[in-house]
Amino acid sequence: MTGSVLLQLLISSLSVGSIYAIVALALVIPFKASGILNFGQGEIVTVGAYTALVLVGFGVSYWLVLPLTVLVGWLAGMAIERSLIRPIMAAPEFTIVIATFAIGLILKSAIRLYWQDNPFALETPLNTEPLHFAGVVLNPLYLWVVFCTLVLIAFLAYFFKHNRLGKSMRAVSQSHDASRLMGIGVERVLMISWGMSAAIGALGGILLAPIVGINPEMGHLVLKALVAAVIGGFSSLPGAFVGGILLGLVETYSGAFFGSTLKNIIPFVLLVIFLLIRPYGLFGKPPVVRI
Amino acid sequence: MTRSATKTVGFLFTGVALMVAPFILGAYHSYLLGLAFINIILALGLNLLTGNSGQISLCHSSFMAIGSYTFMLLSNLFGWPAPLAVVAAVVLSSLGGFMVGYPARRLSGIYLALATLAFLALTQVIIEEFPDLTGGIRGLKLEPMNWMGLPFETKYLIYFSLLASTAFSIYIALQIMDNRLGRAFDAIRTSPQAAQALGIPVASIKLTAFVISAAYAGLAGAMLSMVVGFIDPVEFGVSAALRHITFIVIGGMGSVAGSIAGAVALTGLPEALRPVKEYSDLVYAALLLLSLLFMPNGLVGLVTIFRQGK
Numbered sequence: 001m002t003g004s005v006l007l008q009l010l011i012s013s014l015s016v017g018s019i020y021a022i023v024a025l026a027l028v029i030p031f032k033a034s035g036i037l038n039f040g041q042g043e044i045v046t047v048g049a050y051t052a053l054v055l056v057g058f059g060v061s062y063w064l065v066l067p068l069t070v071l072v073g074w075l076a077g078m079a080i081e082r083s084l085i086r087p088i089m090a091a092p093e094f095t096i097v098i099a100t101f102a103i104g105l106i107l108k109s110a111i112r113l114y115w116q117d118n119p120f121a122l123e124t125p126l127n128t129e130p131l132h133f134a135g136v137v138l139n140p141l142y143l144w145v146v147f148c149t150l151v152l153i154a155f156l157a158y159f160f161k162h163n164r165l166g167k168s169m170r171a172v173s174q175s176h177d178a179s180r181l182m183g184i185g186v187e188r189v190l191m192i193s194w195g196m197s198a199a200i201g202a203l204g205g206i207l208l209a210p211i212v213g214i215n216p217e218m219g220h221l222v223l224k225a226l227v228a229a230v231i232g233g234f235s236s237l238p239g240a241f242v243g244g245i246l247l248g249l250v251e252t253y254s255g256a257f258f259g260s261t262l263k264n265i266i267p268f269v270l271l272v273i274f275l276l277i278r279p280y281g282l283f284g285k286p287p288v289v290r291i
Numbered sequence: 292m293t294r295s296a297t298k299t300v301g302f303l304f305t306g307v308a309l310m311v312a313p314f315i316l317g318a319y320h321s322y323l324l325g326l327a328f329i330n331i332i333l334a335l336g337l338n339l340l341t342g343n344s345g346q347i348s349l350c351h352s353s354f355m356a357i358g359s360y361t362f363m364l365l366s367n368l369f370g371w372p373a374p375l376a377v378v379a380a381v382v383l384s385s386l387g388g389f390m391v392g393y394p395a396r397r398l399s400g401i402y403l404a405l406a407t408l409a410f411l412a413l414t415q416v417i418i419e420e421f422p423d424l425t426g427g428i429r430g431l432k433l434e435p436m437n438w439m440g441l442p443f444e445t446k447y448l449i450y451f452s453l454l455a456s457t458a459f460s461i462y463i464a465l466q467i468m469d470n471r472l473g474r475a476f477d478a479i480r481t482s483p484q485a486a487q488a489l490g491i492p493v494a495s496i497k498l499t500a501f502v503i504s505a506a507y508a509g510l511a512g513a514m515l516s517m518v519v520g521f522i523d524p525v526e527f528g529v530s531a532a533l534r535h536i537t538f539i540v541i542g543g544m545g546s547v548a549g550s551i552a553g554a555v556a557l558t559g560l561p562e563a564l565r566p567v568k569e570y571s572d573l574v575y576a577a578l579l580l581l582s583l584l585f586m587p588n589g590l591v592g593l594v595t596i597f598r599q600g601k
Contacts, residue, residue, distance in 0.1 A: 037401045087584060093400040094347050098540065099583050101349075101533055105576035113569055223412055226405060264416045268409040275406050276394050 004135040009256050010249075015142035017248020018149035019208055023225035024232065024240035025156070026200040031234055032173040033193035036085065036096055040104025042219025043111075044198045048073050048205025049214045050111055053120055062124045069206050070199045077198025081191045104219065112216040122209040145207045152200065153241055160237070169193055173235075224251075227271045233284025242282065313450040321450065323562060325518040328457040329511045330554035334538040335464045335547065336507020341536070342545030343473060344500035345480030346399070349532045350391060350407040353414035354505040356527035357384040358512025363431050363522055364424070373436045373517065374452070380513035381506050388505020395501065396494040399483070411532060418524045426522070433520040449517050456510055464547050467503070476500060477545075530572065537579045543591030552590045 023045060031037050038044075051072045055065040084103060088095055124141070131138040159166040171179040172189045180186050208218065228247045232239025247267060255263030280286045313321050337351050361380040365371040371379070391410050395403055418425045425431065438448050467473045475496045478486040487493050516522055525531075534557070542553020557575075564571050586592065 037404075039404070084580070084584075091583075091587070094341065094345070095583050095587070097347055097401060097404050098533070098536055099580055101529075102576045102580040102583070105530060105533060106573060106580065109570075109572035109576060113573065223408065226408070230405060261416075261420045264420065265413060268413045268416070271409040272394065272406060275398060275402055275409075279398065279402050 013248040013252035015145045017245035018146050020228040021241045021244025022204040024228040024244045026197045027229045028240045030193050030197045034190050039100045042222025043104035043107040044201035045205040046219045048202025049209040052206040073202025074195040074199035078191050078195040081194035120214040124210050227267045230274050233281025236283035239283030327558040328453045329514050332460045333511035334550035334554040336504040338539045338550045340500050340504035343476035347404045348407045350411040351508045352527040352531040353411045354384045354508035355512035357387045358509030359516045362513035363516045367434045370437050372439045377513045381509045384509020385502045385506040388502040392498040392501025431522040541582050543589030546591045549591040
């Protein structure tokens, strides 16, 4: 196995891992703020991809489609939080888990009703010839995914560190009551955090669409993102990124060396191992349970 | 008539109706009835785990898959007598329940949901990756079964073994809930810490709940192979798992009557939705969400409210 093959694998695992990382971030942000894990996040990704499809169908340029899709995702996330999640915030965990699943299923079956199971391709200005560089084939689409992920990470790092809203989100994630006493509108922050998460999910959708093609089962990706989030630790944003990249690496290299069976099995084995040994992941903190 | 007399008459009537049903109903309706029985068995098991002991499981369709494939492979490849193959299916799926339940003893809430989701995904991958044994995504077809030369038509044999299994499952579920074990389930659901303080071995009770529940799902799976005569691996995915949860949410959590009501109502639903078949997934999910939001105690809860109102 030569160095260039290893490098090639490294690049493809980075791009796969970036997609996992994006969706994992979309899972972690509302989880930190509201304590709710959105099992329907995968379908937000699907919604993003189909939104992009529709917009491109209207002849809108890709560079305009990108922000518009993210905006649609944002609005959808806020609407979901306001109408469906807020009424059951205080419900038992079972109710919340199943409700988010049901929201995902509703989105998926609504999409399937309209577009059926036909796969669609998303034309982008980046569907060009691969670049060759030092014996490695670089697909511009993959590079674009990695680039967008890095920009997103930089934005989030700045947002949570220096922006007022970002700081209030961090406060809310620590204690709803204390934040309320400090004059933070907790409900508003929660709604925005869901909007952000859905916006990031929609971004994941538009990035994923040209790579795997648009179909109603795209949301299956959320399983991998959940694995990434568990590896990184549910309460940690850098963790979600690292978890995504790690999962991409493990998957790609195990697939290359040991075949597809192991590649498909290994994420879930990893998930179980982490849940058993370190359920709070590499970067998370063990939760304190008050009786 | 007093309430208990009404009840007795109702049970007798239902019993007689179910005994003569296969001789009266056409092929399609007895098939639907069969599916209703299977869903009842599954819902009973899931309700013991989720409604009573308070644990989330998103992998009951996998336990069902274990039961289905075990039954079909033993029957097709080795010609095992059907009842024996059913027993083997139940044993193997309980073993599956043990495999999930043992590590899951320390998990709860979303972490348990994730672990069971991982098991579901693993089962799906294994079904797809070993097509020589499982038929892969194309599925498996049931060869004629070995009924040890019983002198009856196969469809009656299937129907009455299904009826007997369902009655037995209901009986066992009622017994468990009336017993020490059922009370321990309730205690664990309400507060694991308090249960622990009362001397209830929380971990092993949780594990017991998983094993019993998986045994129910395995029985339902074996019966599904028998009734449908075909295994379609799509039937064991995430949306199937959610459909099973819909049974108990709509019927009523932690109640045998709720499991039965939910399973029967939702088996009949596709029939009612036949003109708009493509909407069925959407309707299922919408019903699930609406009942979570507005009917947290399910159909059984509605009956209770209705009675108290009188």
